[in-house]
Amino acid sequence: MKAKTPLFGKLLDLLMQSKAWRSLFRHGFSETNRNRSLMVFSNFFLHIHPVKVRLRAIAFRRTYYLGGLSGVTAFVLTVTGLFLMFYYRPAVPQAYYDMKDLQFVVSAGVFIRNLHRWAAHAMVALVFVHMVRVFFAGAYRPPREFNWVIGVLLFVVTLLLSYTGYLLPWDQLAYWAVTVGTNMADATPFVGAQIKFLMLGGNTLGENALIRFYVIHCILLPAVLYLLVAVHIWRIRKDGGIHLPKSESKQPEVTVRITEKKPAAEKVTEDE
């Protein structure tokens, strides 16, 4: 890599030859396809990305970035949810007063709470529109049928996260919305009463239900969501990247080509 000024170049060299740098980035900067692949494979953060993508697959109008945006909302929800947890106690009547404190007493509390609420609405809408986009692109067909199933599970988990979060403010809206929801579960043939009992942790909506919804909302469902998202993203790679219509995938590949520069002179490290 060419440095701009001699001093900067020396400092950069020093940094790049340090043990710490070499332990993180093992393959230098030489611009060969092989070296670029090694850089991506050997770095935990970079390995999320494929080594090569087709330009058509990253065009905005191919996916409208809806999957990525769903992921961004999930991340925003995790961070804001974590902040909310510092102030919220899942107990009756504290839960309601904590929400009021977040709104009127805690610095930036109302901002964090509203960000969490709006991101939740946005996530439900984005995941749904992403699903519709995938459907109309025909991307649910083999070899992506397994990823479609993972996607359906992600949609269900997203809705469950929304539903369980709804009870937590412990206000009138929350109380009656969950009363309606659990009565709907009660209407299930044969096992309805048992499901309702399991959801509420008793026969009436009270503190038992609140703690159940809290644990499911803050621990169980986010864990399942992140696991499924990891499989989802891994699966996209294994299925050959984003689905491209047959007519287009027959066209010659237009990935950015990097000219091989002196591959023989490339530095080879021990683990290769």
Ligand code: HEM
């Ligand atoms: C938390 C929810 C979700 C996240 C974070 C997510 C993330 C992503 C991302 C980043 C992509 C690649 C880019 C794109 O297509 O936008 C993708 C593709 C895909 N997603 Fe999702 N997704 C989610 C939910 C769903 C749902 C609900 C379905 C369907 C039921 C689904 C099915 C698929 C399929 C089949 C692909 C491959 C599309 C193609 O090859 O064109 N995903 N997802």
